[in-house]
Amino acid sequence: MGMGGWQEYSVVDGNAVGALRKVDTTHVPLSHYLGTVGMPGVAAWYGLVKIIAPKAGDTVVIGAATGAVGSAFAALAKARGCRAVGIAGGTEKCRYALEELGFDACIDYKEHSDVQAMSKALKEACPNGIDGYFENVGGWIMDAVMLRMNAFSRVALCGMIAGYDGAPLPMANLALMLINRMKIEGFIVSEHMEVWPDALKELGTLVGTGKLRPRETMAQGIAAAPEAFWGLLKGKNFGKQLVKLI
Numbered sequence: 001m002g003m004g005g006w007q008e009y010s011v012v013d014g015n016a017v018g019a020l021r022k023v024d025t026t027h028v029p030l031s032h033y034l035g036t037v038g039m040p041g042v043a044a045w046y047g048l049v050k051i052i053a054p055k056a057g058d059t060v061v062i063g064a065a066t067g068a069v070g071s072a073f074a075a076l077a078k079a080r081g082c083r084a085v086g087i088a089g090g091t092e093k094c095r096y097a098l099e100e101l102g103f104d105a106c107i108d109y110k111e112h113s114d115v116q117a118m119s120k121a122l123k124e125a126c127p128n129g130i131d132g133y134f135e136n137v138g139g140w141i142m143d144a145v146m147l148r149m150n151a152f153s154r155v156a157l158c159g160m161i162a163g164y165d166g167a168p169l170p171m172a173n174l175a176l177m178l179i180n181r182m183k184i185e186g187f188i189v190s191e192h193m194e195v196w197p198d199a200l201k202e203l204g205t206l207v208g209t210g211k212l213r214p215r216e217t218m219a220q221g222i223a224a225a226p227e228a229f230w231g232l233l234k235g236k237n238f239g240k241q242l243v244k245l246i
Helices: 030-034 039-052 070-078 091-101 115-125 139-146 193-208 222-233
Strands: 059-062 083-088 105-108 130-135 149-157 183-186 216-220 240-244
Touching (some): 039 149, 039 193, 059 070, 070 091, 070 193, 083 115, 091 105, 105 115, 115 139, 130 139, 216 222, 222 240
Parallel strands (some): 059 083, 059 130, 130 149, 216 240
């Protein structure tokens, strides 16, 4: 496993730390090292454990709940005694979140398609409010979540896919950050390599023991990479989007 470009061959310095890493496929499928037991899984781990830092009984929410990052979130949260609530697009994805990923509740943003409807759904799914929010989306969904955040709640900013097309992302409820004395922290997971061994050990154990069962969407051939990436931004993928080169 290594960090290369969108290419079939790559030249790396074999002596550089982390340039290449041999992985064990005895209990974890090879492709999962690009998803749940790789960078996306570590992102979920870091945002939850280091920024949200929940205690047993807390309610934690994540957007894009069935994506590569979100897929790992519920198992990690449940292992810490939390109530895990996801937000995803479509009944099939929400069913997967509940039945396979272990979320306690999942809200379909296509059904609850504005701030008022989403806020109402969150109130029902999170009767004790929201203690921690893992942000992947931004936009109006974040506005709705902000209305349900508790005092001294924490937000881990991992991504804001709603703005990846370059459009501005205005926020209507910015004052709630002050009113609720919220902690909000953005992070880039590659800047925190010190946590990767602990995170990957827990994630690998969850997958190996069947407590975490991520899905993948596979495109074939490097020529399919642009279309796969575009589909990712549009939410067409189910779980981790991969491109198989051979």
